[in-house]
Amino acid sequence: MIVVDSKENHSRKIARNIADEILLRQKLNKNIVLGLATGSTPIFLYTELVRLHIEEQLSFKNVITFNLDEYCGLCTENDKSYYHFMHKYLFNHIDIPSENIFIPSGQVEQLFLKDYCEGYEHQIQKLGGIDIQILGIGRSGHIGFNEPGSEIDSVTRQVKLHEITRNDASGDFDGLENTPTHAITMGMQTIMDAKKIFFMAFGESKKEITKKAFFGEITDAVPASHLQKHKHKTICIDFNIK
Ligand code: GLP
Numbered sequence: 001m002i003v004v005d006s007k008e009n010h011s012r013k014i015a016r017n018i019a020d021e022i023l024l025r026q027k028l029n030k031n032i033v034l035g036l037a038t039g040s041t042p043i044f045l046y047t048e049l050v051r052l053h054i055e056e057q058l059s060f061k062n063v064i065t066f067n068l069d070e071y072c073g074l075c076t077e078n079d080k081s082y083y084h085f086m087h088k089y090l091f092n093h094i095d096i097p098s099e100n101i102f103i104p105s106g107q108v109e110q111l112f113l114k115d116y117c118e119g120y121e122h123q124i125q126k127l128g129g130i131d132i133q134i135l136g137i138g139r140s141g142h143i144g145f146n147e148p149g150s151e152i153d154s155v156t157r158q159v160k161l162h163e164i165t166r167n168d169a170s171g172d173f174d175g176l177e178n179t180p181t182h183a184i185t186m187g188m189q190t191i192m193d194a195k196k197i198f199f200m201a202f203g204e205s206k207k208e209i210t211k212k213a214f215f216g217e218i219t220d221a222v223p224a225s226h227l228q229k230h231k232h233k234t235i236c237i238d239f240n241i242k
Pocket of ligand 1: 037038039040041042068069135136137138143144145165
């Protein structure tokens with residue numbers, strides 16, 4: 001667990017670590033698979049990766065990305081979609097091949113959803129699994145959109161969003177009545193299978209739930225608490241929780 005006073009410092013260090021791994025793989029002529037998160041927390045990390053691309057010519061040609069989640073019902077053109085978020089903050093500014101970008105679609109018909117989610121999961125496995133997973137946390141205790149009650153062996157699927165999550169998101173959607181009720185998310189198992197995890201939580205509003213997650217009981221009621229069992233994780237926070 002690393003506590004520093006600024007999220008910018010954390011983000012710079014994580015970006016540097018990711019860059020080193022990308023370069024290492026380039027030397028070996030190999031790809032690297034990144035699991036990416038959305039929300040305000042990783043924005044500076046993405047800004048920093050873009051800076052490394054522009055100022056230090058870091059190439060993303062050997063990078064494959066899988067996003068954690070997407071709201072159901074939003075098309076890719078919707079500026080509230082995570083598809084839009086990722087292109088705005090990262091993908092539009094780096095040289096990652098578009099075919100290397102995987103983001104769950106929020107527009108899959110119910111009938112095809114099960115197959116679609118299995119396909120997403122299968123694609124992650126086929127490309128060798130996630131090497132580095134970036135995570136934030138929701139105040140409900142979710143990681144990705146694995147809300148309380150999510151089981152440790154859950155995989156990519158559609159979920160109902162928790163009341164706290166919808167309330168927190170309602171500002172972005174001009175009110176609760178316009179806020180999506182469901183999302184597609186990678187599962188707990190998908191996340192726990194990542195070889196390395198960078199967990200980030202910044203600001204006092206994340207203090208209580210982060211404390212529960214890493215110092216409380218390991219329980220499906222606080223999905224992030226399962227991260228206690230992950231062998232190769234770095235927890236980056238800007239508050240003291242002891
Ligand atoms: C959403 C995402 C999560 C993210 C969370 C926190 O719910 N699905 O992956 O961790 O938001 O968002 P923020 O970083 O804005 O606090």
